[in-house]
Amino acid sequence: RKEVEQDPGPFNVPEGATVAFNCTYSNSASQSFFWYRQDCRKEPKLLMSVYSSGNEDGRFTAQLNRASQYISLLIRDSKLSDSATYLCVVNKAGAGSYQLTFGKGTKLSVIP
Amino acid sequence: GAVVSQHPSWVICKSGTSVKIECRSLDFQATTMFWYRQFPKQSLMLMATSNEGSKATYEQGVEKDKFLINHASLTLSTLTVTSAHPEDSSFYICSAGGPLSQPQHFGDGTRLSIL
Numbered sequence: 687r688k689e690v691e692q693d694p695g696p697f698n699v700p701e702g703a704t705v706a707f708n709c710t711y712s713n714s715a716s717q718s719f720f721w722y723r724q725d726c727r728k729e730p731k732l733l734m735s736v737y738s739s740g741n742e743d744g745r746f747t748a749q750l751n752r753a754s755q756y757i758s759l760l761i762r763d764s765k766l767s768d769s770a771t772y773l774c775v776v777n778k779a780g781a782g783s784y785q786l787t788f789g790k791g792t793k794l795s796v797i798p
Numbered sequence: 799g800a801v802v803s804q805h806p807s808w809v810i811c812k813s814g815t816s817v818k819i820e821c822r823s824l825d826f827q828a829t830t831m832f833w834y835r836q837f838p839k840q841s842l843m844l845m846a847t848s849n850e851g852s853k854a855t856y857e858q859g860v861e862k863d864k865f866l867i868n869h870a871s872l873t874l875s876t877l878t879v880t881s882a883h884p885e886d887s888s889f890y891i892c893s894a895g896g897p898l899s900q901p902q903h904f905g906d907g908t909r910l911s912i913l
Contacts, residue, residue, distance in 0.1 A: 690841075727889075727909070728906075728907070729891050729904040729905060729906050729907045730842065730891075730904055731904070732902075732903075773841070773842075778844070785832065785844060785847060786832070786844070786893075786902060787844070788834075788841045788842040788843075789841055790839075790840065790841040791841060
């Protein structure tokens with residue numbers, strides 16, 4: 687099983703649509719979880735951290751299920767500017783590790 | 799504004815050349831920095847962990863003699879790709895961050911093309 691696994695997409699959705707991305711991770715000792723977005727030929731930028739209780743930031747909602755080792759990202763009311771690759775990111779080992787493991791990313795294209 | 803600066807952003811050079819990439823933390827001290835590599839349509843792969851004042855820790859399969867890392871100060875880490883060849887062409891990104899619960903900040907990345 688890959689350390690961090692995502693559906694590569696692409697997801698092509700119209701403006702205003704709601705889209706959900708899923709991610710699974712293999713290391714049950716992982717403690718930190720993030721969603722990053724990466725635009726073409728650019729560095730990753732943090733979108734949001736993911737907390738056990740779930741968290742929301744505007745149109746973005748992240749959920750974590752530790753028992754299933756599953757992370758999700760929901761984007762509501764999609765904008766054209768949301769088009770990017772979304773990276774599921776998990777810290778590499780147990781608590782105390784700063785190292786991150788990246789999924790391959792899910793590509794989103796929001797269409798006018 | 800940027801908290802991690804990476805330079806240069808783009809390098810094109812001949813095969814056999816050595817290339818140095820700099821990564822600076824701008825407004826915080828980073829005892830640990832990370833170097834990643836990303837090939838087209840692939841995920842970021844951790845190459846090595848750069849530790850201030852000590853040797854870097856390399857991931858399995860990464861040649862330490864080819865990818866030299868120096869972390870001489872709390873704000874600067876350098877990656878030197880020695881005798882680069884076309885297969886070393888990639889997007890190299892550094893990151894630095896704080897405690898476990900805080901996210902990493904990434905540099906802008908360096909696109910390396912070896913002819």
